[in-house]
Amino acid sequence: MANRTEKPANTTPAKPQPLPARADAGRAAAVPPATAGARPNLLLGSSLTPVTAEARRAMIAEAAYYRAEQRGFAWGGDLEDWLLAEKQIDTVLSA
Numbered sequence: 001m002a003n004r005t006e007k008p009a010n011t012t013p014a015k016p017q018p019l020p021a022r023a024d025a026g027r028a029a030a031v032p033p034a035t036a037g038a039r040p041n042l043l044l045g046s047s048l049t050p051v052t053a054e055a056r057r058a059m060i061a062e063a064a065y066y067r068a069e070q071r072g073f074a075w076g077g078d079l080e081d082w083l084l085a086e087k088q089i090d091t092v093l094s095a
Helices: 053-070 078-094
Strands: none
Touching: 053 078
């Protein structure tokens, strides 16, 4: 006897089902997308939620990273990136 592999009766691919709507679809994201550049999360800087030292440092680190990325991660500019990012974030948070 020869081995035969039988095909299933329905060989047409199933249609993809749409994803369900997210509950937070209409609200602003809490974390800015990576394409937003060195923009900090302005929601953290509002008067409703005080910014912790840890959150401020994270915002500065992200902004400094994007500055370094813009200059091609060339050697020797990390301190300047950090200081400019720190100034930028402090300006945004004080507004």
